[in-house]
Amino acid sequence: MQLTRVSMLSGKPPGWRRAILDSLYLAMRETFNVPEDDRFMTITEHERDDFVYGADYLGIARSDDLVMIQITVSNTRGVAQKQALFARIAERLAQSPGLRKEDVLINLVETLPENWSFGSGLAQYVEKSG
């Protein structure tokens, strides 16, 4: 019940990028009740002129390693759970691939559970509760 899009500057090796997606998945498992194998994630790499960031917004010193993470999820979590997710994502990405926590930007987009079809043309979260 999540769709994750990561945007970053191009130039990082495949192992770095794969580690980002693995760490994001683990952080969601640990804090957001994401079931096993519920991982649908993409990275888009951008050239420098296609990727702009505020280097000091809110007093946080960002670098070209910055990842912009947009996670679309169902609207079933409260503030404390979101704070736990943000903290755990930053910790996990600091461990692997070794991002600075300042270089982790996260945005959640929330949707209704009925807004998902995970295959076969069905709205799985409607059928389950109906």
Place this chain on the structure above:
Amino acid sequence: MQLTRVSMLSGKPPGWRRAILDSLYLAMRETFNVPEDDRFMTITEHERDDFVYGADYLGIARSDDLVMIQITVSNTRGVAQKQALFARIAERLAQSPGLRKEDVLINLVETLPENWSFGSGLAQYVEKSG
């Protein structure tokens, strides 16, 4: 009143990709009251390390043909209409370009009608109802 983003692994020929967008448009026309010519759609192709999916989540067997479809629409449809959209998208994509229905993941992001400008700097859906 829709903006559609498709993410998939790279390597499919142009005709395959164009067929995906054509079928999506037809399914929206048939089930979601999308007006003629209301089609604003992109595909982003990803390298393998930038595209990760749960191969069996919810018991659905997915393959590398998987398409992750995120459709931003105004919040004017109910559950039954969303279910009809999901079913029709899967049917249309099975017909052309020939996707397995298990390889069709769909997520709707809903916004207010006032959140769109279709050109010329105007909020067309505000002016229409005002």
Place this chain on the structure above:
Amino acid sequence: MQLTRVSMLSGKPPGWRRAILDSLYLAMRETFNVPEDDRFMTITEHERDDFVYGADYLGIARSDDLVMIQITVSNTRGVAQKQALFARIAERLAQSPGLRKEDVLINLVETLPENWSFGSGLAQYVEKSG
């Protein structure tokens, strides 16, 4: 408190693309109370078969210069402010890089202020108001 994604056909020079992001930032500063240095923006360039648009939807004549702009923001603005943003974006992009106003499509996705982490694993807009 915004994350901006621009989709366009590939082939424009870096200066054109950078001007789009600069103009978007200025328009948001002028009409949407976006703080200085709050700019997190990407452009994704698409091949022709991966970028489809309604050339005349709502009677607006679009060209291959079309930019599809999706801005995720906190849900703190009213209709008039959104209309001002749309108008200013079209004006700014007409000035630089010189887009026709018909070629500017904008969609806002609104989220809760608590749905953002701008770095260091914190939900900055929760802590600020808490």
